[in-house]
Amino acid sequence: MNILERPATGALVPPLLVPPLLVLAAAAPPFLLGPYAVSTLTQILAFSLMVMSIVLLMGIAGVPTIGQAGFFGVGGYVTALLAGHLTTSAPTLLVISAAAGALVAAATGWLLVRVRGTYVLMLTLAIGELLALVAIARVSLTGGSDGLANIPALTLLPGVTLRHIAVVYWYIAGAVLLMAALIALLIRSPFGRALRGVRDNEPRMRALGYSTALYKYAAFTVSGAFAGVAGSLWVTQTLFISPSDMSFHTSALALLALIVGGSQSLWGAVAGSALIIVAQNMLPISMQGLGPLVLGVVLVVVVYTLPDGFAGIRNPLRRRPPAAVTAEPLRKERV
Amino acid sequence: MSVATQWFDANLITVINGLAYGLLLYTLAVGLSLVFGMLNLLNLAHGTLFLAGAYVAAVVVAPSGAWLSWVLALSIALAVGALAGVGLTTMTRLLTRRGHMAEALLTLGISLAGSSLLLWIFGADVRSVPAPAGLDGSVTILGNPYPVYRLVLIGFGLLIALLAEVILERTMMGAVVRAIVADADIVSTLGIDTRKILYGVLAVGSALAVVAGVLGGPMLGAAPGLDGHVLLIALVVVVIGGMGSARGALIGGLLIGQVQTLGTALAPEVAPFLIFGAMALVLVVRPHGLLGRAEATT
Secondary structure, three states: OOHHHOOOOOOOOOHHHHHHHHHHHHHOHHHHOOHHHHHHHHHHHHHHHHHHHHHHHHHHOOOOOOOOHHHHHHHHHHHHHHHHHOOOEHHHHHHHHHHHHHHHHHHHHHHHOOEOOHHHHHHHHHHHHHHHHHHHHOHHHHOHHHOEOOOOOOEEEOOEEOOOHHHHHHHHHHHHHHHHHHHHHHHHOHHHHHHHHHHHOHHHHHHOOOOHHHHHHHHHHHHHHHHHHHHHHHHHHHOOEOHHHHOHHHHHHHHHHHHHHOOOOHHHHHHHHHHHHHHHHHOOHHHHHHHHHHHHHHHHHHHHHOOOHHHHHHOOOOOOOOHHHHOHHHHHOOO | OOHHHHHHHHHHHHHHHHHHHHHHHHHHHHHHHHHHHHHOOOOOOHHHHHHHHHHHHHHHOOOOOOHHHHHHHHHHHHHHHHHHHHHHHHHHHOOHHHOHHHHHHHHHHHHHHHHHHHHHHHOOOOEOOOOOOOOOOEEEEOOEEEEHHHHHHHHHHHHHHHHHHHHHHHOHHHHHHHHHHHHHHHHHHOOOOHHHHHHHHHHHHHHHHHHHHHHHHHHHOEOOOHHHHHHHHHHHHHHHHOOOOHHHHHHHHHHHHHHHHHHHHHOHHHHHHHHHHHHHHHHHHOOOOOOOOHHHEO
């Protein structure tokens, strides 16, 4: 490929070199940073995958959601429960969690595509909260509101236990990188383009012969699978899960990360998650109980001051798709 | 005696409980539904208002449940709710051009901050509220003692339903509210100041939510987490009834009241699934809720 022929996009490195550089950069932290920083980084990456699943659903497909933590929790609980009873193989549990997330999303998502506008928001919230309610009510299985604590350490391969902070980091970073690449491919595929079409102008897509409900359903299911994987990775690190991990509060954190990072950028998802997790960990002990208060106030401030998140103010000269794409079509429906 | 009457005898108390709970849900959900229909605004702070009302009752109502303390609690609830409603309208008006998600995130932030403040002020303990003096006894229904207060709750809920019906269906102002639910833009082209109505409905709706919190105090108490729980159920009530419809909220409230109480009494294992099942069932048959308008759906 002749680099000179490429349009001047301002990229610093040829695109072919990006993946190896990315892998190298992702593998480096355990050599350079202390254990606390590495485990924080692991947390950030696992969380950012859930935010990426919302990017796919909300930023690309235009389906608003405030219940994504429900599927995150499904993946987490499946991993936690099966680790004790079936297998401790982390990759196997990851695949099962993805399947479980997709299954629960598929079982509930058909309701979503039947309604539109603010109804969708309400239904996602109801679905997420009901999943959390199930986790609280099924005490014998899930430990109720105390959660599940005695999760055995998972294994990467037979004989390789995910116990050392660096090994856990590499496994999770690798998995998140792989999933992010999958999501990026999905976004660029014809399927992703069709989703953007549905987001920007659903009636026209329908007129063109696309079954828009089916596309939204598929987006919801796939996004549920990715959220399930995120939950599995989260539990792989923390070895603990409770209903609060799948509640309102966690969804709000993810949404805050999303709007801070800009709703259509996978990089923004990581940056937003980093900001949220670091800020949360840095909150002084005396204020731990007031976490939701700080979160709420920040959410209100961000909604007013950063319409496109930090991704929106980073480069005002770059041409972006219209900022209000997720909101505008919904508004028009009223007319 | 037929099987049906036998069943009814055995479960009558549960059914009456469901009626009281359902009408409480209606009081909570009617404002949410109207605001939803008029502004397309998903007010996630609604549950927080309910919890605030429950705490008002827990603090203000004297341990003896004296009448005066109840009147005081209800007055405070009305004032707090109306003020909060006006504040909410002002805050969301600034975001109208930014769409539903921005508005929902705003109310999500407010509800998180509000709940956290309530937790900080009142602590994590479960607080109970005594029934008003004179109404804290019980009457005998079919040989079973039944708390009088719940019957009063039923009466109160029916009164609010009647008031809403008369105001919305029989007055000019109610006609304007219904017109705004149908098409706000057309109404404003007729020279009607829709803003005043919006402020009014959000103020009344929020006041009703706080009042529902006070009234529900003797039944549900006041504790952290109650806000999210009642918000979820109120949302289900609105989805079932159809947004923007007060009658829909009444039907949805009564239905979910029965599903919740009968479900918990007869099949506690599957009770959480039952409300979801009821909602799914309604949405399959009528995607825009029982009394909702088709415009909101595909």
